[in-house]
Amino acid sequence: MANIKSGQIAALEKQYRIGLINSLVGYKSLNLLGTVSEGGATNLCIVSSAFHLGANPPLVGMVMRPEREHNDTLRNIRTTGQYTLNNVLPDWYKQAHQTSASYPSGVSEFDCCGFTEQYVPGFLAPFVEQSTVRIGLKLREMVPVELNGTTIVIGEIVEILADDSVIGKDGTIDHVKAETMTVAGLDTYFVPHLVGRLAYAKPGTEPKEVTLPN
Protein backbone atom coordinates (compact mmCIF):
# COMPACT_ATOMS: atom_id res chain seq x y z
CA MET A 1 0.00 0.00 0.00
CA ALA A 2 1.46 3.34 -1.09
CA ASN A 3 0.97 6.37 1.17
CA ILE A 4 2.25 9.47 -0.59
CA LYS A 5 2.15 12.61 1.55
CA SER A 6 2.05 16.32 0.79
CA GLY A 7 5.80 16.93 0.81
CA GLN A 8 6.42 13.87 -1.36
CA ILE A 9 3.75 14.97 -3.86
CA ALA A 10 5.47 18.35 -4.23
CA ALA A 11 8.81 16.60 -4.83
CA LEU A 12 7.55 14.25 -7.59
CA GLU A 13 8.97 14.59 -11.10
CA LYS A 14 6.70 17.02 -13.00
CA GLN A 15 5.19 14.69 -15.64
CA TYR A 16 4.73 11.90 -13.06
CA ARG A 17 2.94 14.30 -10.73
CA ILE A 18 0.70 15.61 -13.52
CA GLY A 19 -0.23 12.06 -14.54
CA LEU A 20 -0.89 11.00 -10.97
CA ILE A 21 -2.87 14.03 -9.78
CA ASN A 22 -4.93 14.25 -12.98
CA SER A 23 -6.07 10.66 -12.64
CA LEU A 24 -6.85 10.53 -8.89
CA VAL A 25 -10.50 11.61 -8.92
CA GLY A 26 -11.42 8.88 -11.41
CA TYR A 27 -13.30 9.05 -14.71
CA LYS A 28 -14.14 12.49 -16.04
CA SER A 29 -16.80 13.83 -18.38
CA LEU A 30 -15.47 14.25 -21.91
CA ASN A 31 -16.66 16.90 -24.35
CA LEU A 32 -15.68 18.99 -27.32
CA LEU A 33 -15.98 22.69 -26.50
CA GLY A 34 -17.11 24.79 -29.46
CA THR A 35 -16.79 28.59 -29.68
CA VAL A 36 -16.68 31.33 -32.30
CA SER A 37 -14.86 34.67 -32.34
CA GLU A 38 -16.52 38.02 -32.98
CA GLY A 39 -15.05 37.83 -36.47
CA GLY A 40 -16.68 34.43 -37.09
CA ALA A 41 -13.61 32.16 -36.68
CA THR A 42 -14.64 28.89 -35.02
CA ASN A 43 -12.63 27.03 -32.41
CA LEU A 44 -12.94 23.51 -31.00
CA CYS A 45 -11.05 21.86 -28.14
CA ILE A 46 -11.44 18.72 -26.07
CA VAL A 47 -12.21 19.27 -22.39
CA SER A 48 -12.49 16.90 -19.44
CA SER A 49 -13.31 19.51 -16.82
CA ALA A 50 -17.05 20.12 -17.32
CA PHE A 51 -19.15 19.35 -14.25
CA HIS A 52 -22.84 19.44 -13.32
CA LEU A 53 -23.46 22.42 -11.05
CA GLY A 54 -27.24 22.41 -10.68
CA ALA A 55 -30.51 21.63 -12.44
CA ASN A 56 -32.50 24.78 -11.63
CA PRO A 57 -31.29 26.96 -13.20
CA PRO A 58 -29.50 24.40 -15.42
CA LEU A 59 -25.82 25.17 -14.76
CA VAL A 60 -22.57 23.57 -15.89
CA GLY A 61 -19.13 24.50 -14.59
CA MET A 62 -15.84 24.09 -16.44
CA VAL A 63 -12.20 24.66 -15.49
CA MET A 64 -10.07 26.60 -17.96
CA ARG A 65 -6.31 26.67 -17.59
CA PRO A 66 -4.41 29.93 -18.04
CA GLU A 67 -2.21 28.61 -20.86
CA ARG A 68 -1.90 29.95 -24.35
CA GLU A 69 -3.87 27.27 -26.20
CA HIS A 70 -7.01 28.16 -24.31
CA ASN A 71 -6.80 31.89 -24.86
CA ASP A 72 -8.83 31.82 -28.08
CA THR A 73 -11.52 29.79 -26.37
CA LEU A 74 -11.69 31.94 -23.24
CA ARG A 75 -11.69 35.14 -25.32
CA ASN A 76 -14.49 33.77 -27.51
CA ILE A 77 -16.57 32.85 -24.48
CA ARG A 78 -16.00 36.29 -22.97
CA THR A 79 -16.84 38.23 -26.12
CA THR A 80 -19.80 36.20 -27.45
CA GLY A 81 -21.06 34.92 -24.08
CA GLN A 82 -21.78 31.54 -25.70
CA TYR A 83 -20.25 28.09 -26.10
CA THR A 84 -21.22 24.48 -26.75
CA LEU A 85 -20.32 21.11 -25.19
CA ASN A 86 -20.62 18.03 -27.39
CA ASN A 87 -20.06 14.39 -26.42
CA VAL A 88 -17.23 12.26 -27.89
CA LEU A 89 -17.81 8.90 -29.65
CA PRO A 90 -15.44 5.95 -30.19
CA ASP A 91 -15.60 6.20 -34.01
CA TRP A 92 -13.75 9.51 -33.96
CA TYR A 93 -12.22 9.94 -30.52
CA LYS A 94 -8.72 10.21 -32.02
CA GLN A 95 -9.81 13.24 -34.03
CA ALA A 96 -11.33 14.70 -30.85
CA HIS A 97 -7.99 14.19 -29.03
CA GLN A 98 -6.21 15.88 -31.94
CA THR A 99 -8.07 19.16 -31.16
CA SER A 100 -5.74 19.46 -28.14
CA ALA A 101 -2.78 20.12 -30.46
CA SER A 102 -1.50 23.72 -30.52
CA TYR A 103 -2.82 24.90 -33.86
CA PRO A 104 -1.98 28.49 -34.84
CA SER A 105 -4.57 31.09 -33.86
CA GLY A 106 -7.06 31.52 -36.70
CA VAL A 107 -6.94 27.84 -37.78
CA SER A 108 -10.26 26.12 -36.96
CA GLU A 109 -10.00 22.70 -35.34
CA PHE A 110 -13.33 21.90 -37.02
CA ASP A 111 -11.50 21.97 -40.36
CA CYS A 112 -8.15 20.49 -39.45
CA CYS A 113 -9.55 17.69 -37.26
CA GLY A 114 -12.46 16.77 -39.54
CA PHE A 115 -15.56 18.00 -37.69
CA THR A 116 -18.70 19.54 -39.13
CA GLU A 117 -20.18 22.71 -37.64
CA GLN A 118 -23.86 22.61 -36.80
CA TYR A 119 -25.97 25.63 -35.89
CA VAL A 120 -29.39 26.35 -34.46
CA PRO A 121 -31.30 29.58 -35.09
CA GLY A 122 -30.70 32.27 -32.48
CA PHE A 123 -27.47 30.73 -31.16
CA LEU A 124 -24.04 31.80 -32.41
CA ALA A 125 -21.67 29.10 -31.16
CA PRO A 126 -21.06 26.01 -33.32
CA PHE A 127 -22.19 22.52 -32.28
CA VAL A 128 -20.46 19.33 -33.47
CA GLU A 129 -22.64 17.49 -35.98
CA GLN A 130 -20.88 14.15 -35.30
CA SER A 131 -21.93 14.20 -31.62
CA THR A 132 -25.19 12.69 -30.34
CA VAL A 133 -25.59 14.88 -27.21
CA ARG A 134 -24.92 18.62 -27.56
CA ILE A 135 -25.62 21.50 -25.24
CA GLY A 136 -25.47 25.24 -25.88
CA LEU A 137 -24.52 27.45 -22.95
CA LYS A 138 -24.83 31.10 -22.11
CA LEU A 139 -22.00 32.47 -19.94
CA ARG A 140 -23.25 33.34 -16.46
CA GLU A 141 -20.10 33.81 -14.40
CA MET A 142 -16.29 33.55 -14.55
CA VAL A 143 -14.80 32.64 -11.18
CA PRO A 144 -11.03 33.25 -10.97
CA VAL A 145 -9.29 30.66 -8.78
CA GLU A 146 -6.35 32.49 -7.25
CA LEU A 147 -4.84 29.30 -5.85
CA ASN A 148 -3.63 28.26 -9.31
CA GLY A 149 -4.64 30.89 -11.86
CA THR A 150 -7.40 28.81 -13.46
CA THR A 151 -10.88 30.11 -14.21
CA ILE A 152 -14.10 28.31 -13.39
CA VAL A 153 -16.50 29.19 -16.21
CA ILE A 154 -20.16 28.83 -15.23
CA GLY A 155 -22.73 28.59 -18.01
CA GLU A 156 -26.48 28.12 -18.20
CA ILE A 157 -27.79 25.47 -20.57
CA VAL A 158 -30.01 27.24 -23.09
CA GLU A 159 -29.99 24.69 -25.94
CA ILE A 160 -30.14 20.89 -25.87
CA LEU A 161 -29.62 19.19 -29.19
CA ALA A 162 -29.79 15.40 -29.05
CA ASP A 163 -31.00 12.43 -31.03
CA ASP A 164 -34.54 11.66 -29.80
CA SER A 165 -33.60 8.03 -29.18
CA VAL A 166 -31.04 8.87 -26.48
CA ILE A 167 -33.45 10.82 -24.25
CA GLY A 168 -35.22 8.41 -21.88
CA LYS A 169 -38.87 8.67 -20.88
CA ASP A 170 -37.81 10.10 -17.52
CA GLY A 171 -35.50 12.67 -19.11
CA THR A 172 -32.23 10.87 -18.39
CA ILE A 173 -29.77 10.64 -21.28
CA ASP A 174 -28.88 7.05 -22.25
CA HIS A 175 -25.13 7.47 -22.67
CA VAL A 176 -24.67 3.85 -23.72
CA LYS A 177 -27.02 4.38 -26.66
CA ALA A 178 -25.43 7.80 -27.26
CA GLU A 179 -21.99 6.06 -27.32
CA THR A 180 -20.56 8.72 -25.01
CA MET A 181 -16.96 8.15 -23.94
CA THR A 182 -15.16 9.08 -20.73
CA VAL A 183 -11.51 9.86 -19.97
CA ALA A 184 -9.17 9.22 -17.06
CA GLY A 185 -6.07 11.32 -16.56
CA LEU A 186 -4.86 13.26 -19.56
CA ASP A 187 -5.11 10.86 -22.44
CA THR A 188 -6.79 7.52 -21.68
CA TYR A 189 -10.20 6.96 -23.24
CA PHE A 190 -12.94 4.53 -22.19
CA VAL A 191 -16.44 3.30 -23.05
CA PRO A 192 -18.54 2.51 -19.95
CA HIS A 193 -20.77 -0.54 -19.57
CA LEU A 194 -23.91 -0.42 -17.46
CA VAL A 195 -23.75 -2.15 -14.07
CA GLY A 196 -27.05 -0.99 -12.60
CA ARG A 197 -29.50 1.79 -11.93
CA LEU A 198 -30.53 2.16 -8.31
CA ALA A 199 -33.71 3.45 -6.69
CA TYR A 200 -33.72 6.55 -4.49
CA ALA A 201 -32.05 5.49 -1.23
CA LYS A 202 -33.96 5.53 2.07
CA PRO A 203 -32.75 4.61 5.55
CA GLY A 204 -33.70 1.10 6.59
CA THR A 205 -34.36 -0.30 3.10
CA GLU A 206 -32.01 -2.32 0.89
CA PRO A 207 -30.61 -0.55 -2.21
CA LYS A 208 -32.75 -1.76 -5.13
CA GLU A 209 -32.08 -1.92 -8.87
CA VAL A 210 -34.66 -0.24 -11.08
CA THR A 211 -35.51 -0.61 -14.74
CA LEU A 212 -37.09 2.33 -16.44
CA PRO A 213 -39.01 2.31 -19.73
CA ASN A 214 -36.90 3.87 -22.46
Added chain:
Amino acid sequence: MANIKSGQIAALEKQYRIGLINSLVGYKSLNLLGTVSEGGATNLCIVSSAFHLGANPPLVGMVMRPEREHNDTLRNIRTTGQYTLNNVLPDWYKQAHQTSASYPSGVSEFDCCGFTEQYVPGFLAPFVEQSTVRIGLKLREMVPVELNGTTIVIGEIVEILADDSVIGKDGTIDHVKAETMTVAGLDTYFVPHLVGRLAYAKPGTEPKEVTLPN
Protein backbone atom coordinates in the same frame (compact mmCIF):
# COMPACT_ATOMS: atom_id res chain seq x y z
CA MET B 1 -33.52 15.32 -33.48
CA ALA B 2 -34.74 17.04 -30.33
CA ASN B 3 -33.92 20.74 -29.85
CA ILE B 4 -35.00 21.82 -26.38
CA LYS B 5 -34.57 25.53 -25.73
CA SER B 6 -34.18 27.62 -22.58
CA GLY B 7 -37.88 28.38 -22.04
CA GLN B 8 -38.83 24.73 -22.62
CA ILE B 9 -36.15 23.55 -20.15
CA ALA B 10 -37.60 25.82 -17.46
CA ALA B 11 -41.10 24.44 -18.15
CA LEU B 12 -40.12 20.76 -17.86
CA GLU B 13 -41.62 18.66 -15.06
CA LYS B 14 -39.22 18.88 -12.08
CA GLN B 15 -38.00 15.25 -11.89
CA TYR B 16 -37.71 15.02 -15.69
CA ARG B 17 -35.64 18.21 -15.73
CA ILE B 18 -33.39 17.00 -12.90
CA GLY B 19 -32.80 13.69 -14.69
CA LEU B 20 -32.10 15.38 -18.01
CA ILE B 21 -29.84 18.21 -16.80
CA ASN B 22 -27.88 15.96 -14.43
CA SER B 23 -27.02 13.55 -17.21
CA LEU B 24 -26.14 16.00 -20.01
CA VAL B 25 -22.40 16.46 -19.36
CA GLY B 26 -21.80 12.70 -19.51
CA TYR B 27 -20.04 10.35 -17.10
CA LYS B 28 -18.94 11.80 -13.78
CA SER B 29 -16.28 10.89 -11.25
CA LEU B 30 -17.67 8.84 -8.42
CA ASN B 31 -16.37 8.91 -4.86
CA LEU B 32 -17.26 8.40 -1.24
CA LEU B 33 -16.63 11.58 0.75
CA GLY B 34 -15.43 10.91 4.30
CA THR B 35 -15.45 13.47 7.11
CA VAL B 36 -15.40 13.58 10.91
CA SER B 37 -16.95 16.08 13.33
CA GLU B 38 -15.03 17.88 16.08
CA GLY B 39 -16.63 15.42 18.49
CA GLY B 40 -15.33 12.43 16.50
CA ALA B 41 -18.55 11.36 14.71
CA THR B 42 -17.74 10.13 11.21
CA ASN B 43 -19.82 10.79 8.10
CA LEU B 44 -19.75 9.26 4.64
CA CYS B 45 -21.67 10.24 1.49
CA ILE B 46 -21.48 9.43 -2.18
CA VAL B 47 -20.53 12.33 -4.46
CA SER B 48 -20.35 12.69 -8.22
CA SER B 49 -19.24 16.31 -8.28
CA ALA B 50 -15.49 16.08 -7.64
CA PHE B 51 -13.35 17.51 -10.43
CA HIS B 52 -9.64 17.91 -11.15
CA LEU B 53 -8.68 21.56 -10.72
CA GLY B 54 -4.91 21.51 -11.11
CA ALA B 55 -1.77 19.45 -10.52
CA ASN B 56 0.50 22.08 -8.93
CA PRO B 57 -0.61 22.63 -6.25
CA PRO B 58 -2.66 19.41 -6.40
CA LEU B 59 -6.24 20.74 -6.23
CA VAL B 60 -9.65 19.07 -6.44
CA GLY B 61 -12.97 20.93 -6.61
CA MET B 62 -16.33 19.60 -5.45
CA VAL B 63 -19.87 20.98 -5.60
CA MET B 64 -21.92 20.82 -2.41
CA ARG B 65 -25.66 21.43 -2.49
CA PRO B 66 -27.28 23.58 0.17
CA GLU B 67 -29.70 20.87 1.31
CA ARG B 68 -29.99 19.39 4.74
CA GLU B 69 -28.31 16.06 4.13
CA HIS B 70 -25.03 17.73 3.31
CA ASN B 71 -24.95 20.00 6.33
CA ASP B 72 -23.05 17.53 8.50
CA THR B 73 -20.48 17.07 5.77
CA LEU B 74 -20.03 20.77 5.05
CA ARG B 75 -19.83 21.59 8.76
CA ASN B 76 -17.23 18.84 9.28
CA ILE B 77 -15.14 20.14 6.38
CA ARG B 78 -15.36 23.68 7.75
CA THR B 79 -14.46 22.78 11.33
CA THR B 80 -11.74 20.17 10.75
CA GLY B 81 -10.47 21.53 7.41
CA GLN B 82 -10.11 17.93 6.19
CA TYR B 83 -11.93 15.33 4.10
CA THR B 84 -11.27 12.24 2.01
CA LEU B 85 -12.39 11.00 -1.43
CA ASN B 86 -12.43 7.24 -2.02
CA ASN B 87 -13.26 5.40 -5.25
CA VAL B 88 -16.29 3.09 -5.59
CA LEU B 89 -16.05 -0.57 -6.70
CA PRO B 90 -18.67 -2.86 -8.30
CA ASP B 91 -18.62 -5.35 -5.41
CA TRP B 92 -20.19 -2.82 -3.06
CA TYR B 93 -21.57 0.02 -5.18
CA LYS B 94 -25.08 -0.55 -3.78
CA GLN B 95 -23.81 0.09 -0.26
CA ALA B 96 -22.08 3.23 -1.57
CA HIS B 97 -25.38 4.41 -3.11
CA GLN B 98 -27.12 3.74 0.20
CA THR B 99 -24.97 6.45 1.87
CA SER B 100 -27.16 8.97 0.00
CA ALA B 101 -30.13 8.07 2.22
CA SER B 102 -31.11 10.68 4.81
CA TYR B 103 -29.82 9.08 8.00
CA PRO B 104 -30.37 11.01 11.23
CA SER B 105 -27.55 13.31 12.24
CA GLY B 106 -25.14 11.42 14.51
CA VAL B 107 -25.60 8.09 12.70
CA SER B 108 -22.41 7.16 10.81
CA GLU B 109 -22.90 5.89 7.27
CA PHE B 110 -19.69 3.88 7.80
CA ASP B 111 -21.62 1.73 10.28
CA CYS B 112 -25.06 1.58 8.73
CA CYS B 113 -23.82 1.02 5.15
CA GLY B 114 -21.07 -1.44 6.04
CA PHE B 115 -17.83 0.43 5.49
CA THR B 116 -14.61 0.28 7.48
CA GLU B 117 -12.83 3.43 8.58
CA GLN B 118 -9.15 3.67 7.78
CA TYR B 119 -6.77 6.26 9.19
CA VAL B 120 -3.24 7.49 8.54
CA PRO B 121 -1.07 9.18 11.18
CA GLY B 122 -1.38 12.95 11.23
CA PHE B 123 -4.67 13.07 9.31
CA LEU B 124 -8.05 13.25 11.07
CA ALA B 125 -10.60 12.39 8.37
CA PRO B 126 -11.54 8.74 7.76
CA PHE B 127 -10.66 6.89 4.55
CA VAL B 128 -12.69 3.94 3.22
CA GLU B 129 -10.75 0.71 3.65
CA GLN B 130 -12.77 -1.03 0.90
CA SER B 131 -11.58 1.48 -1.73
CA THR B 132 -8.44 1.03 -3.81
CA VAL B 133 -7.73 4.74 -4.51
CA ARG B 134 -8.11 7.19 -1.64
CA ILE B 135 -7.08 10.82 -1.31
CA GLY B 136 -6.94 13.03 1.77
CA LEU B 137 -7.63 16.72 1.25
CA LYS B 138 -6.97 19.89 3.19
CA LEU B 139 -9.60 22.60 2.70
CA ARG B 140 -8.17 25.55 0.78
CA GLU B 141 -11.21 27.60 -0.27
CA MET B 142 -15.01 27.62 -0.21
CA VAL B 143 -16.47 29.45 -3.19
CA PRO B 144 -20.16 30.34 -2.79
CA VAL B 145 -22.04 30.18 -6.12
CA GLU B 146 -24.76 32.80 -5.81
CA LEU B 147 -26.50 31.64 -8.99
CA ASN B 148 -27.91 28.59 -7.20
CA GLY B 149 -26.75 28.58 -3.58
CA THR B 150 -24.23 25.76 -4.00
CA THR B 151 -20.68 25.88 -2.65
CA ILE B 152 -17.59 24.89 -4.61
CA VAL B 153 -15.24 23.35 -2.07
CA ILE B 154 -11.59 23.47 -3.14
CA GLY B 155 -9.15 21.14 -1.42
CA GLU B 156 -5.45 20.36 -1.73
CA ILE B 157 -4.44 16.71 -1.94
CA VAL B 158 -2.16 16.03 1.03
CA GLU B 159 -2.50 12.24 1.28
CA ILE B 160 -2.66 9.57 -1.43
CA LEU B 161 -3.43 6.08 -0.23
CA ALA B 162 -3.57 3.48 -2.98
CA ASP B 163 -2.66 -0.12 -3.69
CA ASP B 164 0.83 -0.09 -5.23
CA SER B 165 -0.37 -2.16 -8.17
CA VAL B 166 -2.77 0.53 -9.43
CA ILE B 167 -0.13 3.28 -9.73
CA GLY B 168 1.50 3.07 -13.16
CA LYS B 169 5.21 3.64 -13.82
CA ASP B 170 4.39 7.10 -15.19
CA GLY B 171 2.24 8.00 -12.18
CA THR B 172 -1.14 7.50 -13.84
CA ILE B 173 -3.71 5.53 -11.85
CA ASP B 174 -4.93 2.38 -13.65
CA HIS B 175 -8.64 2.69 -12.93
CA VAL B 176 -9.44 -0.58 -14.70
CA LYS B 177 -7.16 -2.45 -12.31
CA ALA B 178 -8.48 -0.31 -9.43
CA GLU B 179 -12.04 -1.30 -10.48
CA THR B 180 -13.16 2.31 -10.23
CA MET B 181 -16.77 2.96 -11.29
CA THR B 182 -18.39 6.00 -12.86
CA VAL B 183 -21.93 7.40 -12.73
CA ALA B 184 -24.22 9.18 -15.17
CA GLY B 185 -27.11 11.29 -13.96
CA LEU B 186 -28.25 10.64 -10.41
CA ASP B 187 -28.28 6.90 -10.07
CA THR B 188 -26.87 4.92 -13.00
CA TYR B 189 -23.56 3.16 -12.39
CA PHE B 190 -21.00 1.95 -14.93
CA VAL B 191 -17.66 0.19 -15.29
CA PRO B 192 -15.52 1.62 -18.12
CA HIS B 193 -13.53 -0.46 -20.60
CA LEU B 194 -10.33 0.85 -22.13
CA VAL B 195 -10.53 2.00 -25.74
CA GLY B 196 -7.10 3.58 -26.10
CA ARG B 197 -4.41 5.82 -24.71
CA LEU B 198 -3.21 8.53 -27.08
CA ALA B 199 0.12 10.31 -27.44
CA TYR B 200 0.44 14.06 -26.84
CA ALA B 201 -1.20 15.73 -29.86
CA LYS B 202 0.82 17.90 -32.24
CA PRO B 203 -0.35 19.78 -35.34
CA GLY B 204 0.35 17.93 -38.59
CA THR B 205 0.77 14.45 -37.07
CA GLU B 206 -1.78 11.65 -36.80
CA PRO B 207 -3.17 10.86 -33.31
CA LYS B 208 -1.22 7.79 -32.15
CA GLU B 209 -2.03 5.11 -29.58
CA VAL B 210 0.60 4.54 -26.92
CA THR B 211 1.29 1.65 -24.60
CA LEU B 212 3.07 2.39 -21.37
CA PRO B 213 4.86 -0.08 -19.11
CA ASN B 214 2.81 -0.68 -16.00
